[in-house]
Amino acid sequence: MSKKKTILDFYQMKKNGEKVSWVTAYDFPMASFAEQAGIDMILVGDSLGMVVLGYQGTIPVTMDDCISHCQAVRRGAPNTFVIGDMPFGSYQISDEDAVNNACGFLKEANVDAIKLEGGRRVISRIKAISDAGIVVFGHIGLTPQSSGQLGGFKAQGRTIDSARELIKDALAIEEAGARALLLEAVPPEVTEYISKKLSIPVYSIGAGAPCDGQLLICGDMLGMFQAFTPKFVKKYANVAEIITEAFKEYISDVKNVKFPEDKHVYHIKDSKEQFEALFKEFEQ
C-alpha cells in the first residue's frame, strides 16, 4: 500500500507532468476497489443524488447525505485522498454557513478537501473556507447545481465570450486560495490554456486531455448508470449487464429449485431418526 497522498503531492505531480486519476465513489465497496486499484483521489460527488439515490438532479442532495457517503468512502479507502462535494444549499447562504458546513465534512467524515461549484460569485466562500485551513477545490464549466441557469447540462466555454468568463473565473479561484480546479465539459483548447496559466493543478471531467488529470463518475465508467451517458464518458465495464444477468440466473434457480444446493445448507447434528421422532411429538 502506497503512502496516502497530500495536496503537496498533487502540486509535485503537476510539476512533473504526471497525470492524476480520480473517480467518484459513494460507498464502502466502490471506495475500497478504487483504493486497491491504486486511484490517486476519490470524489464523493453530490452526483450521488442521481447515481445512487435516483433523483433527476443534484439539487435535493443534503449535507447529511454527503456526510454519510463520505464516511462510508473514508472507511473503504483509508489511505486515499478524499474530496467531499458541498451540496446545493450548503454554501449558498453566507461565508459563515459555508465554513461551518465545510468544517462538518472534515470533523465528521475526515475528508482531505472539499469542492464547491462556481466562479467569481463564490470567491468569498472559497477564501473563507481556505482561510479556515481547509483545502478547497474549485469547479467551473458545466456546474450541475446551476443547470437551471445554464439551461440544462450544457458544455461551457465553447464561444469566445463564454471562454473569457471561464478564464476570469479560473484566475479568480486560484487567487482566492483554491488548491485545485476542476473543469467540467469545456473544450480542450480552453482547458489547456487554463492549466498552463494556473499554478494549481487543473483537472478535467469532459474537458479533454491537456491538463493535470482526469475524473470520471464510477457509475458511468462502470456502466451502472442508465438514465443517460454524457459524451465524455468512456465505459470500462458493463456492470449493469453483469448484475442483471446474475439476478436473472438467481430468479431462475429459485423457481426451478436449483438453489440452494446441499453445500448451501446447515446439516443436522443429531440423527435423522431423532428428528423424525421430534416432529412426531408435535403431531400427538
Ligand SMILES: Nc1nc(=O)c2c([nH]1)NC[C@@H]1CN(c3ccc(C(=O)N[C@@H](CCC(=O)O)C(=O)O)cc3)CN21
Ligand atoms: N452519472 C452522471 N454522470 C455525470 O457526468 C454527471 C451526473 N451523473 N450528474 C451531474 C452531472 C450532469 N452531467 C452531465 C449530464 C449530461 C451531459 C450531456 O448529456 N451532455 C450532452 C450535450 C451537452 C450540451 O448540449 O452541450 C452530450 O452530448 O454529452 C453532460 C454532463 C455531468 N454530471
Ligand SMILES: CC(C)C(=O)C(=O)O
Ligand atoms: C460531476 C462531478 C464533477 C461532480 O461534481 C460530482 O460527481 O458530483
Ligand SMILES: [Mg+2]
Ligand atoms: Mg458535484
